[in-house]
Amino acid sequence: MTTNLQLPIKDNAIKKLNVGDTVNLSGVMITGRDAVHKWLDDTFIQKTRTATEDDLLIYEAIKPILKGGLIYHCGPVVSGLQTKDYRFVAAGPTTSTREEPYQGDIMRHFGMRGVVGKGGMGAATLKACQELPAAYFHAIGGAASLIAESVKKVIYVYKLEFGVPEAVWAIEVENFPVVVTMDSHGNSLHDTVREHSKEVLERLIS
Amino acid sequence: MQDYTSDILELVRITSTDLPLPVEKRLRDALEKEEPGSAAHGALETILKNVEMTRKNGTPICQDTGTPIFYVHYPVGINPGELKEQIRSAVAIATQKSYLRPNAVDSLNGKNTGDNVGDDYFPSIHFTEVDGEMLTIDLMLKGGGCENVGAQYSLPDNRLNAGRDLEGVRKVILDAVYRAQGEGCAPGFLGVAIGGDRGTSYSASKEALLRKFDDVNKDEKLNELEERITKEANELGIGPMGFGGKTTVLGTKITSTYRLPASFFVSVSYMCWAYRRRRMVVTKDTVTYE
16 A cells, blocks of 8 residues: 655654655655765854855755755755756666765754655664664656656755756645655665575575 | 768757667667566656657657767778868757767866767777778767766786686676666666777777677677677666666677787666667768668
């Protein structure tokens, strides 16, 4: 059975989710990957660099989306770059582990309810999922056009100087299909699969 | 020399948007094996829906259109320098038309060129002169997720107790699949090279992925090993997207090349399920696509 979740997501809705559940997400989220996570961490969490006026403007714009919301690890193909009539053409998830050093802190800082990506994340993010509570929503890697169809509107884009794939795209999605692979109860499907496959591997190469 | 820019643009469009049928068939066979209602089954259903949709709409199968890797076999009379410029223009136009995502990033300053045209290594173009009159251009689009889980081993590998023989080769390939988990967008394809130096070994492992999908390795021992690797990799139970399931690897291609007495490399190139690979053949005045 598939759960329909509207963003922003409430605590109790997250607590009801378990590893393996299929979910359709609807509402507003932002995309962010390597450059965005590093920028958020450096500027607003570690504060190793001073926030510019532009940074503060973007911070205020994304804060309400991230409160109870999600970051989607995605570097989309976008049409209408010249006319600024942006449309997502292909928008599957990118590998999430690269954001592992930042993700837990960013989720806590903004009071997020999780992230959407692929490949799962590590212990620090899983811990943040338990504390907040939050969840890791796994999108289907490579299913880029199908996911782009669920993106109904591009609301705005910031940090386009990071490049199209690395920019902050605020998007409205409808019935974006995902699977919960890390829940707020400390379970990770990725850990289970890794442990099982390790046992098999040891048998096969012994 | 004739201008092939628009023909190469069409090659890019087909490669990015139309998954080869033999790949789709293997995905359909994999779907049959998974339990309906499982996350693995759902993932494959979504993948197949996406494949149908992109073929119909002419949109990229995956947003990570990867490194465009071209293999050109050209006859006498074709100027590779000119052809290279045509390929680079075609790639830039394809980016403008949203068949490709701008993917060429300067490693030092992080700047994206915006049109997939970087330096001599990006896009990656390999030229080989051939006899006869036929010009063929193979294109493979290989995304970053699967490229990142590629691995190179130097045998003997004491950690895996893998020696300098096919048994050692088998062990390290399975280790590479285990380490990749779902991160290379499983179920994937393995291109493997045994031998070479570090550079040629990785190159050869990618070229192994250019073999026909359903061919049989001419070397009997390697053919056996290919079949065994696919079977055993699937026993790992990593499954589509790493959700757990029966299909982790859809096919394995292994090639062997000469090595130095002191070196014994095994290179594994992992190709995601979105195995985007097409060929353009030019004979006299006709251009066909495979």
